[in-house]
Amino acid sequence: MKPRVAFFDFASCEGCQLQVINLEEKILDLIDVVEVVSFREAMKESSDDYDIAFVEGSIMRPMDEERLKRIRKNARILVALGACACIGGVNRLRNEWSVDEVKKEVYDEADIEGNRLFDVFPTKAVDEVVDVDFRIPGCPINREEFAKVVAHLAIGKEPRLPSYPVCVECKKNENICVFELGKFCLGPVTRAGCNAICPTHGDGCEGCRGYLDDPRMEAAKDVLRKYGVSFDEMMKRFNMFNYRKGAI
Amino acid sequence: MSKREWLNFVDRLIKENEGEVIGVRARGSRFQYAPLESAEELRLDYDVTILPPKKYLLPTHEDLMTFDISKPFEVLANIDEGKRILLGVHPYDVLAIQQMDEIYLGTHRDEHYDARRKNTIIIASDILNVSERSFAGSLGTHVVETGFDLLVTDLGDTVAVTIGSEEGKRLLDTHSETREATLEEKKHVKRLRKELPSRYARKLKVDKYMWQKLLEENYDHPIWEENSKKCLQCGSCTLVCPTCFCYDVDDVMSLNLKEGRRVRTWDGCLLRDFTRVAGGEIFRENIKDRYRHRYYRKGLYLPMRNGFVACVGCGRCATQCLPDIADPCEIMNTLASFSMHEKVNFPIPDVKVAGVEEGLLIPEPATILRKERQTDMETLYEIRPDSGRRLEYRPGQFVEVSIFGVGEAPISIASSPGRDTFELLVRRIGHVTTKLDTMKVGEKIGIRGPFGNGFDVSGIAGRDILFISGGCGLAPTRSLIEYVLENRGDFGKVTILYGCKEPGAVLFGNDLQEWSRKNDVLVKKTVDQCGEGECWDGEVGLITTLIPPLDFDPERTISIVVGPPVMYKFVISELKKKEVPDENIVVSLERRMKCGVGKCGHCQMNGIYVCLEGPVFRYTDVKDMPEAF
Numbered sequence: 094m095k096p097r098v099a100f101f102d103f104a105s106c107e108g109c110q111l112q113v114i115n116l117e118e119k120i121l122d123l124i125d126v127v128e129v130v131s132f133r134e135a136m137k138e139s140s141d142d143y144d145i146a147f148v149e150g151s152i153m154r155p156m157d158e159e160r161l162k163r164i165r166k167n168a169r170i171l172v173a174l175g176a177c178a179c180i181g182g183v184n185r186l187r188n189e190w191s192v193d194e195v196k197k198e199v200y201d202e203a204d205i206e207g208n209r210l211f212d213v214f215p216t217k218a219v220d221e222v223v224d225v226d227f228r229i230p231g232c233p234i235n236r237e238e239f240a241k242v243v244a245h246l247a248i249g250k251e252p253r254l255p256s257y258p259v260c261v262e263c264k265k266n267e268n269i270c271v272f273e274l275g276k277f278c279l280g281p282v283t284r285a286g287c288n289a290i291c292p293t294h295g296d297g298c299e300g301c302r303g304y305l306d307d308p309r310m311e312a313a314k315d316v317l318r319k320y321g322v323s324f325d326e327m328m329k330r331f332n333m334f335n336y337r338k339g340a341i
Numbered sequence: 342m343s344k345r346e347w348l349n350f351v352d353r354l355i356k357e358n359e360g361e362v363i364g365v366r367a368r369g370s371r372f373q374y375a376p377l378e379s380a381e382e383l384r385l386d387y388d389v390t391i392l393p394p395k396k397y398l399l400p401t402h403e404d405l406m407t408f409d410i411s412k413p414f415e416v417l418a419n420i421d422e423g424k425r426i427l428l429g430v431h432p433y434d435v436l437a438i439q440q441m442d443e444i445y446l447g448t449h450r451d452e453h454y455d456a457r458r459k460n461t462i463i464i465a466s467d468i469l470n471v472s473e474r475s476f477a478g479s480l481g482t483h484v485v486e487t488g489f490d491l492l493v494t495d496l497g498d499t500v501a502v503t504i505g506s507e508e509g510k511r512l513l514d515t516h517s518e519t520r521e522a523t524l525e526e527k528k529h530v531k532r533l534r535k536e537l538p539s540r541y542a543r544k545l546k547v548d549k550y551m552w553q554k555l556l557e558e559n560y561d562h563p564i565w566e567e568n569s570k571k572c573l574q575c576g577s578c579t580l581v582c583p584t585c586f587c588y589d590v591d592d593v594m595s596l597n598l599k600e601g602r603r604v605r606t607w608d609g610c611l612l613r614d615f616t617r618v619a620g621g622e623i624f625r626e627n628i629k630d631r632y633r634h635r636y637y638r639k640g641l642y643l644p645m646r647n648g649f650v651a652c653v654g655c656g657r658c659a660t661q662c663l664p665d666i667a668d669p670c671e672i673m674n675t676l677a678s679f680s681m682h683e684k685v686n687f688p689i690p691d692v693k694v695a696g697v698e699e700g701l702l703i704p705e706p707a708t709i710l711r712k713e714r715q716t717d718m719e720t721l722y723e724i725r726p727d728s729g730r731r732l733e734y735r736p737g738q739f740v741e742v743s744i745f746g747v748g749e750a751p752i753s754i755a756s757s758p759g760r761d762t763f764e765l766l767v768r769r770i771g772h773v774t775t776k777l778d779t780m781k782v783g784e785k786i787g788i789r790g791p792f793g794n795g796f797d798v799s800g801i802a803g804r805d806i807l808f809i810s811g812g813c814g815l816a817p818t819r820s821l822i823e824y825v826l827e828n829r830g831d832f833g834k835v836t837i838l839y840g841c842k843e844p845g846a847v848l849f850g851n852d853l854q855e856w857s858r859k860n861d862v863l864v865k866k867t868v869d870q871c872g873e874g875e876c877w878d879g880e881v882g883l884i885t886t887l888i889p890p891l892d893f894d895p896e897r898t899i900s901i902v903v904g905p906p907v908m909y910k911f912v913i914s915e916l917k918k919k920e921v922p923d924e925n926i927v928v929s930l931e932r933r934m935k936c937g938v939g940k941c942g943h944c945q946m947n948g949i950y951v952c953l954e955g956p957v958f959r960y961t962d963v964k965d966m967p968e969a970f
Contacts, residue, residue, distance in 0.1 A: 122596035244594040248410075249779065250747045250772050256614045260575035264661070265401040265607060267392045269369050272663060281573040281663065307613065309573045316573070316663045 096247065099131035099143040100174075101164055103150030103157050104184050104216070108233040109175035110134045110149055116236055123240070126247045141167055145246060147229075149174040151184040152217040156209055165223040170246065173219045174239075176232040176334050180303040181218045183232070185336040188215045227252050232301035232334065235287050255285040258305055259298050263289035271297045277322050277330055282308035301334045342519045347493070347500040350517035351380035351428065357516065360424025360460070363397060365390055377428065385429055385495045389472035389655055393583030394427050394434050395441060398457050404602040405453060405590065405702055408745040411599040414706040414727075414785045416745065419602075420456045426512075429466045432485035433477045433653035437583030438463065439488045443647055444586050449701055449938035453605075462508060465489035467533060471540045474656030476670040478538030479545035482653040494530045501530045543670050547677035549650045552640035555676045560633075560685045560967065564675055569632035571664040572611070578658035578667035579609030579635060584651045587615075587942030590935065594746045601746045608941070610634050615943060618933045619750065619771025622906065624946070624968065634945075636672055637687075642948035645689055687948045690962040692794045701938050704743040704787025710762060712782055715848050718768050719813070720778060721755065725762045726788065734758050735795025736820035737929055737957040740765070741937050743787030747776045751934040753956070754791065755816040757823035766816035766848065792937035796821050796901070796927065796957050804899045805833040807891075809912055811840050811884050811904025815848050817929050817956070818903045822856070829861065833897065836863045840884030840904075843868050844877040865891075884908065888915040895921040902960075903929040909970050913960070926960035930969065 100110055114135055116123060123129075130140040146168035152158060165171055176182030187195050192213055196205065205211035219225055229235075229242055245252040255261075259280035263270075271278045271292050278297035280289065282304050291298050304310075317327050342350070355362045355377055364377040365387045372387040374394050392401075408416040430438075445454035468483055477483040485492070490509030494501040501522050504510045513519060522530075547555065579585045589608035594601040608615060611631050616624040625631050643651040652669050659668035711723035726732065732740070732754075739753045742765065750773035756764035769778045777786070798821070806825055810818040825832050837856060841847055847866070857864035865887045866879035880887065884904070900921060902912050909928060916926060932944035934952040944951040946968045954962075963969040 119596055126596065126598050240596045241593070244596050244598060247598055248594055248746050249776055251775070257612045258573070258575050260573070260577050261580060261609075261612070264392070264577050264580035267368070267373050267396075269371050269391065270661065270663070273370070281575045307574075312571050312573045312664060315571060319663075 095126060095128045096145055097130045097140070097143040098127045098145045098147065099129070099140070099164075099168075100133070100147045101131070101149065101160075102133070103148070103161070103178070103219075104153045105150030105175065105177040107134055107149065109178075109229075109231075110147075112233045112236050113147075113239060116240065119236075119240060123243060127243065143168060145170045145172065147172050147174045148178050148219050151177040151181050152219060152222050153184070153213045154209070155212060155214070158222050161219065161222050170226045171219075171223065172227045172229060172242065172246075173225045174229050175234050176230060176301045176303070178219045179225075179228045179230045180335060181216050182301070182334050185216045185218075186332060188336060188338060189332075228254065230254070230284065230302040231287055232299075235290075237288075238286055256306065257285050259283045259285045259287065259289050259292065259302075261285050262287070263292045266293050268292050271295065272316070272320050277317065277320070277326065279313075279330060281316070282310060282313045297330075299330065299333050304335055342500055342502065342517060344495075344498055344500060346518055347495075348380040350513075351377070351383055353516040354426055354428075354512070355379065359512065359516075360426055360462070362426045362428060363394070364428035374427065383429060385466050385493070386469045387429070388470045389431070389475060389657060389660070391657070391661075392581055393437060393655070393657065394430050395437065395583050397425055397427060398438065398441060398461065399445070399454060399586065399588070399607075401607050403453065403605045405605050406603045408601050408603070409599055410594075410601060410746045414787070416703065416787070418452065418703050420453060422456055422460060424460045424462075425457075426462045426464060428464045430463050430489065431466060431468050431655075433475070433480075433482040433655045434583055435463060435465050435485045435488040436482050437653045437655070440584050440647070440649060440651060440653075441586060443649075444940065447647075449940070451940065452702065462512065463489045463491075463505075464509070465492040465505075467492065467494040467530070468537060469495055471537070471542075472656050472660070474543060474659040474668065475654055476541060476543040476545050476656060477654040478541035479543070479670070480549050480650070480652070480654040482655075483537045483541075484534045494533060496526060496529050496533075499526060501526055543656070543668075545654075545670050546674045549652075551677070552650055552673060553644055555673060555680060556637055556641040557686070558684050559676050559681045560637075561683060562676060562679075562681050564672065565629050565633040568666040568672075569629040571666050572628060572632050573663060574611055574613065574628060574631070575663075576609035576611045577661045577663075579611055580607055581657040581661050583653060583655055583657070584639070585609065586940065588936075589941065589943075590749065592746050592748050598746075603745075608943075610638065610942060610945075616933055618931065619774065624932060630968070632666075635667075636669065637947070638945070639669060640673070641687065642689075642945070645687070645948055685967070686965060688962065689948050690794075690954045690958065692954045701789065702936075704741070704749075704789050706785050707788045709780060709782050709784050709786065715766065715850075716846050718770070718846075719848055720767055720769070721849075722765045722767060722777070723762050724765060724786070724788065727785070729761070731761055732758070732763050732791060734763075734791035735798060736824050737795035737817050738791040738793050739817075739934065739937075739956065740788050740790035741792065741934075742767075742773060742777070743789070744773050744776050744780075745787065747772050749787075749789075749935070750774060751792075751937065751952075753817035753820070753929075755819045757820055757827055766813065766819075768813055790937060793934070793952050794954055794957050798824060801899045801927075802831045803833065805894060805897045806835050807893060807898050807900045808835075808837045808839075809884065809888070809900060809902045809904070810838070811908045811912075812842070812846070813848070814903035814905065814908070814929070815839055818901060819849055819852065821901060822852075826856070826859075826862070834863075834893065835861065836891065836893065837865070838884060838887045838891075839864070839866045840887070841868055843870055843872065844875045883911070885911045885915045888912070888919065891919075893919070895919050895925065898925060900926045901929075902926060906931070906970070923961045923964060924959065928958055928960055928963070929956045930958060930963070931956065
């Protein structure tokens with residue numbers, strides 16, 4: 094029997110699900126090997142009976158937590174989809190400020206008191222609320238990687254993310270190192286799997302796939318200093334997708 | 342020939358279908374090898390390319406084979422027979438290709454590499470501009486006398502051509518008008534080559550023949566620790582290297598779950614998971630060890646094995662390394678100026694490798710005849726090659742088991758040789774073994790091998806044998822135990838010590854029972870712990886506790902020690918207390934034996950390839966090897 098698959102979204106731009114739809118002709122293979130039962134962005138039907146849940150977005154509110162826990166209960170396998178779900182992503186930047194400060198900044202005088210929709214806490218990644226079986230990181234996700242993970246799950250091979258940095262893919266693409274172009278790059282500390290798409294197009298890596306398990310932060314900072322990157326600039330870049338309060 | 346004639350020659354090569362013409366072209370402020378569309382694009386004035394021309398012989402990604410898993414066993418080798426001309430190859434890269442040839446065509450010939458190499462014509466070029474970080478002038482790799490089909494020297498208005506092969510001459514005769522070089526031109530070429538070394542800013546202060554000695558004496562030099570702190574572990578130094586040849590292999594399935602490919606990609610020893618085995622163990626966990634390993638491989642291990650320093654001084658690693666700690670020239674100069682003089686020996690055991698030599702990468706079909714669950718985690722499989730060929734192996738050797746779409750894993754053979762089938766004991770722990778666990782009798786797997794060095798059965802004949810195995814170590818040991826018992830008359834006293842975690846984890850329980858029933862075999866077994874009420878008729882305690890009470894003649898007895906990595910040190914120390922001489926100890930060591938044929942590099946333990954010289958070793962050969970235990 095084909096595994097039943099459902100897609101869910103929390104705080105996100107839903108761009109990762111769009112990447113799935115963007116599989117184009119491959120999507121026909123996808124629906125050949127799995128049965129998609131819920132996918133708000135692509136179909137109107139939905140079901141609570143599924144084996145694999147793909148979850149996009151960060152967790153912001155108690156009501157998100159409740160919903161996520163229900164999803165976890167229903168799903169045999171839960172896959173976090175994209176930077177927001179895997180590491181909190183850009184949503185996490187707001188953890189720099191208190192919830193009240195954030196509300197004031199965004200909604201100012203608007204009457205949101207007592208409205209559940211606006212009852213927010215500091216941003217969490219999906220794995221801060223429930224167990225996550227697998228991750229497909231990136232902003233947005235890499236379609237090829239998504240297809241690979243689905244194929245692995247369907248064939249019974251545990252999907253594993255690369256444990257090496259973006260530099261590996263960048264070198265294989267024979268790019269000129271973006272540091273040489275006078276730009277700033279988080280490639281040395283960021284998990285590969287995107288085929289070094291940003292450096293290949295001449296831009297520095299922003300770290301959207303999250304850091305490696307053992308990122309060489311001190312060594313990377315030495316390099317940044319050597320290339321004359323200011324501390325503020327460094328802070329901004331390190332925090333863009335991988336915000337950690339008061340630290341880089 | 343004149344410059345104009347040279348450009349015409351290149352254009353004719355491109356147009357007249359002599360194959361794909363790959364030349365050095367500009368890429369932004371740097372250079373790369375890429376297909377040429379016209380002679381104008383060729384830049385013989387380049388300093389160095391980002392990646393070496395190796396990428397056309399061992400591509401960054403290459404489909405070794407394709408398969409269709411909806412069929413019982415359909416696999417097709419994917420051999421690239423395309424003709425190519427590499428244009429503008431600098432001498433150091435010509436020499437690097439010669440090194441690659443030695444690795445990939447020397448022993449255990451690699452079919453995929455071989456096909457590409459045979460179809461590649463090399464038109465080398467003398468160096469016009471020296472790369473800032475290159476030190477080829479000090480290594481003598483700035484000039485080359487063989488290894489090319491043609492060698493060109495751009496003299497400005499004219500281009501001098503040296504013919505290196507019949508094929509080169511044919512190309513030249515077919516596509517160009519040449520004349521004999523004048524004496525003046527010949528002198529010009531000579532002068533250019535002679536003056537070249539003085540144009541290098543980077544100079545080696547120590548002769549390359551001294552690298553081995555320097556490295557032997559500086560394994561614990563502070564520079565390894567110091568520099569490794571700055572290391573990003575990005576692998577760039579190995580990825581841009583023309584002589585690095587390690588690779589990884591993985592299966593990629595298309596989303597339709599039918600067709601798949603087995604893909605080979607470049608890998609590098611600086612990356613953390615390079616030595617990681619399915620159980621999660623990383624054998625070169627420390628960053629310092631990985632950082633040091635690269636230099637030792639280039640300057641000591643490979644020279645010991647092949648007779649040449651595996652560095653041609655191109656300077657690509659130094660150019661690409663952001664913290665600037667990857668330069669062999671600087672490292673060797675530092676070691677030369679401040680040597681520790683603490684000699685460590687890294688001998689490579691001289692082992693005559695038994696096993697397959699041809700058709701190395703494509704698995705052959707085999708059928709699962711029997712499955713016998715041993716514990717929650719382990720199952721014994723009886724396998725028969727579909728070809729009917731009887732696997733010729735020595736106890737202790739291993740095979741690579743393939744499940745297409747999932748991958749490949751090295752598994753020790755657990756049964757004695759001489760039968761039409763063989764047995765594998767498999768622990769469900771990685772991709773392949775987890776998938777295998779779901780397969781049924783009658784289903785097909787792929788096998789390659791046997792590989793590696795097994796137990797020297799004739800060398801231990803006539804001796805008393807003491808088997809000491811822990812956990813899964815009983816699998817390869819069982820192959821030898823069976824052999825010894827089948828040839829019982831050839832051996833003296835036989836003692837088997839077996840230890841594992843708990844009664845539920847005991848492997849080959851029936852065999853252990855059967856062996857202990859024999860009156861000419863002594864069997865002792867122990868578990869680390871035994872829960873209350875659990876049924877257990879052996880000892881409780883670590884395997885080391887079985888050794889002190891044992892009565893045996895240390896001079897007559899050969900001890901065969903196989904178990905998890907942590908076991909060796911303690912067991913061997915107990916044996917030493919019994920005054921067992923080192924030469925009477927034999928061990929079998931587990932590493933990540935990915936290719937089985939001494940190429941992919943994952944199983945390397947200092948200078949030793951475990952898949953070639955091991956997994957079975959005489960203890961004397963590895964006891965001083967820092968990475969062995």
